[in-house]
Amino acid sequence: MNKLFYGDNLTIMRKMPPQSVDLIYLDPPFNSNRSYNLLYKNTTGLPIPEQIEAFCDTWELDYEKSELAYNIPHIMREYGMNADVMHFWHYMVEALKSANTRLLAYLVYMTVRLIEMHRVLKPTGSLYLHCDPTASHYLKTILDGIFGFDNFRNEIVWCYKSRPQSKRYFGKKHDVILFYSKNDAYYFDWQSVARPLSDATIKKYRLSDSDGRLYRLEGRGIKGSPIQSAKDVDQKWEETNPELVVRDYLDEKRGVALEDWWEIDIINQSAKERLGYPTQKPLALLERIIKASSKENDVVFDPFCGCGTTVEAAIRNNRRWMGCDIAIHSIRLIQDTRIKKYSLEEGKDYTIEGIPQSAEQAQYLFEQDPFQFQHWAIEKTGGFCSNKKTGDGGIDGRIYFEAANKLCSMVLSVKGGNVKPADVRDLRGVLEREADAELAGFISLHEPTKAMRQEADGAGFYEYQGTEYPRLQLLTVRELFEGKLWHCPSIVRTKRKDGGQAYLSI
Numbered sequence: 055m056n057k058l059f060y061g062d063n064l065t066i067m068r069k070m071p072p073q074s075v076d077l078i079y080l081d082p083p084f085n086s087n088r089s090y091n092l093l094y095k096n097t098t099g100l101p102i103p104e105q106i107e108a109f110c111d112t113w114e115l116d117y118e119k120s121e122l123a124y125n126i127p128h129i130m131r132e133y134g135m136n137a138d139v140m141h142f143w144h145y146m147v148e149a150l151k152s153a154n155t156r157l158l159a160y161l162v163y164m165t166v167r168l169i170e171m172h173r174v175l176k177p178t179g180s181l182y183l184h185c186d187p188t189a190s191h192y193l194k195t196i197l198d199g200i201f202g203f204d205n206f207r208n209e210i211v212w213c214y215k216s217r218p219q220s221k222r223y224f225g226k227k228h229d230v231i232l233f234y235s236k237n238d239a240y241y242f243d244w245q246s247v248a249r250p251l252s253d254a255t256i257k258k259y260r261l262s263d264s265d266g267r268l269y270r271l272e273g274r275g276i277k278g279s280p281i282q283s284a285k286d287v288d289q290k291w292e293e294t295n296p297e298l299v300v301r302d303y304l305d306e307k308r309g310v311a312l313e314d315w316w317e318i319d320i321i322n323q324s325a326k327e328r329l330g331y332p333t334q335k336p337l338a339l340l341e342r343i344i345k346a347s348s349k350e351n352d353v354v355f356d357p358f359c360g361c362g363t364t365v366e367a368a369i370r371n372n373r374r375w376m377g378c379d380i381a382i383h384s385i386r387l388i389q390d391t392r393i394k395k396y397s398l399e400e401g402k403d404y405t406i407e408g409i410p411q412s413a414e415q416a417q418y419l420f421e422q423d424p425f426q427f428q429h430w431a432i433e434k435t436g437g438f439c440s441n442k443k444t445g446d447g448g449i450d451g452r453i454y455f456e457a458a459n460k461l462c463s464m465v466l467s468v469k470g471g472n473v474k475p476a477d478v479r480d481l482r483g484v485l486e487r488e489a490d491a492e493l494a495g496f497i498s499l500h501e502p503t504k505a506m507r508q509e510a511d512g513a514g515f516y517e518y519q520g521t522e523y524p525r526l527q528l529l530t531v532r533e534l535f536e537g538k539l540w541h542c543p544s545i546v547r548t549k550r551k552d553g554g555q556a557y558l559s560i
């Protein structure tokens with residue numbers, strides 16, 4: 055069954071059986087120290103100060119002191135890789151330790167994941183790693199180690215035109231896609247992506263047989279023959295020396311095999327396929343990879359699926375698919391756009407894993423990853439998450455609503471573990487402090503105590519058009535599943551910047 059996974063791909067891949075995937079395409083964050091935000095306009099036209107951070111590619115060596123952090127060679131040894139590769143990485147790590155720990159953190163992060171990808175690939179499978187020139191040379195040596203030098207197939211250069219010009223260096227207008235196969239018996243169909251013959255070439259097929267089939271007459275390549283491998287030889291050779299010539303029929307031609315540099319336009323502002331997700335890749339790029347390196351019904355896996363370009367390319371080409379992303383809005387976006395477009399039904403055509411469907415599953419998500427739990431809970435109530443992992447002065451997210459022609463906000467706090475009155479008191483403090491917040495919402499996994507409810511009640515009411523709204527509201531995860539929501543004036547729904555449908559589902 056086709057699958058979308060919400061979560062860290064490392065955890066997900068570790069649960070996948072070995073040799074279960076035919077093709078992997080991955081487009082991980084690039085180590086370029088950037089945050090990618092999703093920009094919204096909303097139904098009021100008033101600006102929303104926070105925009106959702108789609109994902110961040112800033113790498114920190116959290117576990118800087120730990121042995122493992124510097125131990126790419128150790129990770130490689132565990133996976134049974136060649137000693138020379140390990141020696142190479144031993145010195146590389148030594149060099150990077152003092153020079154660039156951020157890069158080192160990124161490479162550790164990639165190594166453990168690439169090892170899992172190699173494990174889940176079938177023997178006939180291939181992997182395409184999409185990266186940019188800032189880290190491609192390091193990633194290539196890691197892939198050489200994991201897949202073996204012999205299984206490197208191509209460094210594909212994807213060239214595009216429509217980015218701003220630089221005056222300080224040549225315009226950076228290409229990405230690198232590293233193509234490796236699991237071994238030599240890999241599947242590859244060059245014909246499915248061949249470039250059609252040019253008109254000039256087609257015109258050269260001037261001769262026609264008794265059935266009307268067009269052909270060119272060529273020398274058969276026989277050594278010593280006066281026409282050896284000559285093209286378009288005189289037809290008289292067919293009568294006098296048929297053994298020296300061969301017909302090259304136009305209808306047997308499958309086009310010209312592609313080179314390893316591809317010119318495909320990036321998705322520009324007005325492109326029809328644009329979903330507004332930062333770093334979205336063109337469908338044409340993914341379709342080319344999928345057609346060349348998989349057959350119908352094969353399983354295509356994208357562990358960093360973003361807004362699901364790979365998923366759509368797989369659907370269009372009758373492949374089975376699996377996509378994984380750590381950002382909840384990526385999964386929602388794929389569901390609400392790509393999957394909807396092909397009228398696929400959840401449960402029948404595909405499943406979603408990792409998004410809690412019950413309070414127990416929400417508890418499980420919290421235990422696995424508190425930050426992801428927080429994102430999920432805020433998104434479920436229709437809010438925007440704070441961009442900072444540690445929260446933003448006690449605010450984990452916000453809901454916006456419209457009152458008196460103003461964009462007003464409700465500040466949100468999420469607690470997964472045990473809760474106590476002080477948590478609610480803190481949020482009340484935040485509400486008093488934040489001049490632009492009229493309401494506050496506290497989401498908890500566990501039931502609030504009586505003292506917590508009293509603390510919330512103490513915050514009083516916000517009145518708008520004759521209705522009283524409790525200023526500090528409590529909502530449990532159980533209530534969320536029962537469909538209970540915040541009590542506030544009309545919540546401002548978001549629209550994608552390109553005018554498409556909102557995909558923050560409530």
Ligand SMILES: C[S@@+](CC[C@H](N)C(=O)[O-])C[C@H]1O[C@@H](n2cnc3c(N)ncnc32)[C@H](O)[C@@H]1O
Nearest residue numbers: 062063081109334335358360361363379380381
């Ligand atoms: C460069 S984008 C991919 C864009 C995608 N190719 C497309 O066309 O939409 C990288 C994605 O990786 C996701 N991501 C980052 N770390 C992840 C992880 N550990 N597990 C799963 N997804 C992750 C980010 O949320 C982001 O959506």
